[in-house]
Amino acid sequence: MTEERTGAHFRQxxxxxxxxxxxxxGDVRIALPLGLGKPxxxxxxxxxxxxxxPKIRLHIMTALxxxxxxxxxxLQKRLMEPFVERVFEGVPELAYAQAVSRGELPDNVTVTEFFFKAGSRLGNPDQQQRVVLTNYTHVVRDLLALGVNAVGQMLAPDDEGHQVSLSCNPDLTLDILPELRKQRESGQAVVIAGELNPELPWFGxxxxxxxxxxxxxxxxxxxxMRLFPVPDLPVEPADYLIGFYAANLxxxxxxxxxxxxxxxxxVVYNILFRHRDNGLFNELSRRLDxxxxxxxxxAIGGSGRFEEGLYGCSEMMVEGFLHLYQAGILKRQVVADRALQQLxxxxxxxxxLDISALDRLCEAGCIETVLKARDVQWLVRFGFLDDACELKGGRLALGDEAVRPDLGDEKARALIEQYALKEQLDGGVVMHGGFFLGPERFYQGLRELDDAQRARFDMTSVGFVNHLYDHPLGDQALKTAQRRRSRFINSVMMxxxxxxxxxxxxxDGRVVSxxxxxxxxVAMAxxxxxxxxxxxxxxxxxxxxRPESNIRFSYGHCTIPRHLRDIVVTEYGVADVRGQPDVEVYKRLICIADSRFQNELMREAKKAGKIPKDWKVPRAHRNNYPQRIAEAMAPLRDHHQLFPAFPFGTDFTEVEQGLVQALQWLRDATGSRRGLLAVLWRALRQSAPGAAERPALERMGLTQPGGWRERLEQRLVIHALRVTGVTRTQ
Structure with a gap:
């Protein structure tokens, strides 16, 4: 095939x-998907x-x-460089992103993002000035305002060469394509470009x-062509308790x-915990009172197993949703029909299913008693009847049988039930997602889904997923019916x-993410x-x-305004503040703060007149200390192997996992000059490395330190390993 045979297909x-x-x-203003789907x-x-x-003008508009x-x-480089070399082998890098990080973009290239990897651009003035802060559902509008004239997207090819899948990123593309077509119809130059990647899981x-x-x-x-694998972050004990309380909701x-x-x-781990080991889950509830x-x-949630199951509606389909599906929790089907959804x-x-299902559909007006062609097509579409069923010459073809399509006819009913009716409804989906991103094992898990399983996942537009307004893929009434008992769980900094x-x-105005x-x-909830x-x-x-409270009396910036307050969860519990007067909001949030900071929070609240002068933290909430978390979790962790640092697996080896824990402690402990001096003093007093530390030191290249700096680094690693309990104190 030559480069121009089709006028659109390229190999280079x-x-x-x-x-x-x-x-x-020469004036390229190109929008690229968030995260994984960049070509x-x-x-x-x-x-x-x-x-x-330099005559070419390139404006890249994207996110993450x-x-x-x-x-x-x-020390961090000693840990990460071999890890990156191993885990990211064959993963192509984004040249413009590297240039942004180095501050080396040429004058004719502009990069505008609406979402950063958390903290990655705090020290980058160019990106802090160019960031566009917007709701996800407003990005298409803002791209058009910036003059976008091209879209670039990674695509999954089909086997026949007729279709492609937006796969990991239909989120904005589905909504921007119609707008670009309008621009083209008005005479503007527009290019829609795709890059095929067979590693990308297919979604229909x-x-x-x-x-x-x-x-x-x-x-x-x-x-x-390898997909970018996102390394797992360790889950700390405090995270697990936050997830435990959230799972109860x-x-x-x-x-x-x-x-x-x-x-x-x-959160996902604890939902699985609640379903699989319900007795132990409720034992932890009792231990925490x-x-x-x-x-x-x-009143809000529950503590039993998930018998009815859950439906996922999330802009990001994280790996956890795949685990919930495999565990039989993500199984509540939703359908693109309001009346059927209500039924x-x-x-x-x-x-x-049995034949009475069709009676209920008749009563609801979904189908008629004497089936017409549209009724049969509807029943096939939503998974009631076998795909081969069709109406021919006024009779319903059921394989070798053909009957009058009359649900009032007993013989016809019996034949339909025997030859056409499916055992279970399979015409809905259990997940609507806008994009996905995760580790390599997640991508492989998606590839291994069979066609029927993959059809249960609908990767779609964030315009559909992220709000309730009418959308070409579903109106507000349908979405409301689908999204019953919604729990939208998101993390915040403060x-x-x-x-x-x-x-x-x-x-100070700087954007973290x-x-x-x-x-x-939050608004949709x-x-x-x-x-x-x-x-x-x-x-x-x-x-x-030093520890600082993330529950603050006040702060000079907010993402979610106070009039949208609802439920807040920390490792110390739950504050339901929706519809509450300020006095209750302040009290309830103080009750889930760390007890080391409760007195100061009370003092400021009383000074502002927001709580009574004589109010005190109830006794039940005065023991909010990290050691209480450890005491509550220890029996379940030690005797039942619950709450691992990496609940769904990791690309870190066992030795590297210990080093991650040790180096995180070392980073936190040396964050101040006083802390640094204290750690150095204790590290220099450590005894010689023993057999327990040898694998970690070998991995860090510090078994035989060559100079004073390496000797100091060796002592710091030994000290951190021992303090965190990764190795036994010598």
């Missing part, structure tokens, strides 16, 4: 980039050409540009498009949204006593019947080597 990224530049007359080879070729030719992790200090439903949707299609030849038969990271993993201290747990929610449709939450930026879809889900927003955070953080 450079030629595809040249054609894109030619069609846009790496195409955008790298575009970036190289812009670097070579993925880069391989690096280490900060010498809304994500499947005809290949000719794309003007240019790059099929890279002899290029690395989830209603069986409801809807779940959860985010990425350690807190998201902890959870239900007597927080009676809202029973399913009301429990009217029998499971397994929570103020007035109910406002801080999750995307600092009070971005709003993303968090505001969308207030609109849905029985919907709740659950914001999670650790009660404390380590700053300059």
């Amino acid at each position: 990224a450079e030629r595809c980039a040249e054609e894109l530049i030619r069609r846009l007359d 790496v080879h195409l955008i790298n070729a575009l970036y190289r050409r812009a670097c070579e030719d 540009s993925l880069e391989k992790p690096g280490g900060g200090n010498s 439903n809304d994500a499947a498009l005809d290949r000719d949707t794309f003007d240019l299609v790059l099929e890279p030849h002899n290029q690395p 989830v209603r069986d038969g409801g809807t779940l949204q959860v985010g990425i990271g350690a807190l998201g993993s902890a 959870a239900h007597s201290r927080f009676p809202e747990l029973a 399913l929610d009301d429990g009217v449709i029998p499971d397994p 929570q103020t006593l007035n109910g406002a939450a801080v999750s995307d930026g600092l009070e 971005g709003v993303g879809g968090q505001y969308n889900f 207030h609109e849905l019947p029985e919907g709740r927003s659950i914001l999670t955070l650790r009660a404390t953080r380590i700053s300059a080597g």
Whole structure:
């Protein structure tokens, strides 16, 4: 095949980039998906050409540009560099993102993002100035305002060559394509470009498009195509307790949204824990005295197994949703028909199916008693009848049988039930997601789903997922019916006593990450019947080597305003603050703060007149200390092997896992000058390394230190390993 045989198919990224530049007359304003779905080879070729030719103008508009992790200090580099070399082998890198990190973008190249990897651009003035802060559902509008004239997307090819899948990122693409077509119809130059990657898991439903949707299609030849694997973060004991309380708030038969990271993993782990080991789950409740201290747990959520199951509706499909599906929890099907959805929610449709299911559909007006062609097509579409069923010559063809399609005829009913009716409804989906991102084992797990399983997952538009407004893929009434008992669980950095939450930026104006879809889900929870927003955070953080409270009296920035306050969860419990007067909001949030900071929070609240002068923290909430967490979890962790550091697996070896824990402690403990001196003093007094430390020292290249710096690093590693209990104290 020659490069121009179809006028759109390319094997070399450079030629595809040249054609894109030619069609846009050297002024390329290209939108790329958030996270995984960037066409790496195409955008790298575009970036190289812009670097070579200053007359080309390249504006890249995107979010979450993925880069391989690096280490900060010498010890972190010793740990991470071999890990990155091993885990990221064959993963292509984004050249523009590397240039952004180095501060080396040429003058004719601009990068605008609406979401950063948390903290990655705090010290980058160029990106702090160019960031566009917007709700996820407003990104398409804002891209159009910035003058976007091209889209680039990684695509999964089908086996026949007729279709492609948006796979990991239909989130914005589905909504921006119609807008770009309008621009083209008005005479503007527009290019829609795709890059095929057979490593990308195929998803159909809304994500499947005809290949000719794309003007240019790059099929890279002899290029690395591995998908970017996101390394797992360790889940700390505090995270697990946050996840435990959040799991108690989830209603069986409801809807779940959860985010990425350690807190998201902890939530999913505890939902699995509640379902699989319900007795132990409730034993932990008793050890924490959870239900007597927080009676809202029973009123809002539940503590039993998930018999009805859950439906996932989340802008990000995290790995945890795959685990929930495999465990038989993510099984509540939703369908694109409001009347049928209501019947399913009301429990009217029998499971397994029998002929009475069709009677109930007749009573609801979904089908007629004497089936017409549209009725048969509807029943096949939503999985009631076998795919081969069709109406021919006024009779219903059932394999070798053909009957009058009359549900009032007993013989016809018996034959339909015997030959056509499926055992279980299979025409719905259990998950609507906007994008996915995770470790390699997650991608492999998605690839291993069979066609029927994969059809249960609908990767689609965030315009559909993230709010309730009417959308071409579903109107507000349908979404409301699907999203019953919604629990939207998101993490924040800080929570103020007035109910406002801080999750995307600092009070000096710098952007840590971005709003993303968090505001969308918080607001939607207030609109849905029985919907709740659950914001999670650790009660404390380590700053300059010392603990600080993440529950603050006030802060000079907020992401979620106080009038949208709902449920807040820390490792110390739950504060249900929706619809409460300020005095109750302040009290309840103080009750889930770390007890080392409760007195100061009370003092400030009383000074401002927000709580009575004589109010005290109830006795049940005065023991909010880290050691209490350890005491409550220890029996379950030690005797039942629960709450591992990496609940769903990790690319770190066992030795590396211990080093991750030790180096995290070392980073926190040396955050202040005083802490640094104390750690150095104790490290220098450590005895010689023993057999327990040898594997870790070998991994760090410190078994035979060559100079004073390496000898000091060896002592620091030994000290950190022993303090954290990774190795036995010598």
